[in-house]
Ligand code: AHG
Ligand code: MN
């Protein structure tokens with residue numbers, strides 16, 4: 409089998425479709441390299457002193473794990489000096505991180521969830537990194553938070569790394585979705601799945617059932633109908649999976665279909681859902697749509713939401729198109 413590396417893929421993609429200029433290729437390769445470093449730390453576990461809590465809180469009021477902080481540092485350091493970025497923003501940092509003056513400023517802005525699935529770190533379950541790439545607005549000199557307030561449809565690239573039994577990188581630059589597997593011995597990313605497509609038909613759903621009593625009626629109805637199985641209105645039995653790492657749940661759905669949901673609920677009406685628009689919902693929505701699926705907040709397309717603030721949360725329904733359309737339809741009724 410001829411092995412195609414991430415670099416070769418990016419170069420050839422540019423030649424064919426003219427959609428990955430050299431600076432974007434550098435950006436993607438630097439992010440991929442940072443994910444390789446994170447993967448290496450993840451793999452060391454207790455031996456690398458990366459488990460447990462960092463005894464600090466992030467802007468969302470969540471206790472940070474050591475690996476949240478380490479992964480954030482790795483991504484910042486890797487991406488500062490290359491001249492491809494104007495600024496970064498992270499789930500783990502209150503404000504944006506402009507590129508220091510000593511480095512040249514580039515035309516892109518990078519957003520990331522450095523470590524997704526933090527509750528799984530200490531129990532050796534799959535976790536990941538999610539990233540999103542935006543273009544800096546024309547004529548921008550000193551980046552501000554306002555420059556990041558672009559809807560997800562403006563993303564020029566999005567991807568995630570999943571640190572599981574294998575380390576994989578799933579990437580879109582707006583022309584389909586491809587998956588690369590990390591060859592740990594060689595230290596290189598090898599193209600292993602081309603043009604990933606989410607299967608249309610599914611019997612699998614993904615939601616944290618422990619929140620059921622807080623859900624609003626459309627979600628109650630949608631789940632109840634699935635739970636009724638063969639003799640219910642859906643006339644088939646469904647299976648449920650919830651890994652509590654969005655990256656791992658989305659990766660399963662990309663491969664064998666399904667729907668992932670983190671709805672808004674009645675616990676705290678000021679917090680519409682748990683997941684963050686800029687670091688989780690937007691990049692995953694782009695990937696899912698590029699793979700033939702759909703992603704909504706229950707009302708409309710996630711990629712059309714005009715962001716109001718950096719750490720904004722949104723309800724998320726994504727995966728196989730017909731299922732996402734059904735639950736979105738229930739919200740409209
Ligand atoms: P993070 O670790 O970046 O804070 O994200 C965790 C997210 C997401 O990955 C996962 O689907 C969800 O939170 C799990 O939430 P529950 O703990 O409520 O199940
Ligand atoms: Mn996350």
Ligand code: MN
Nearest residue numbers: 521522523524
């Ligand atoms: Mn995180």
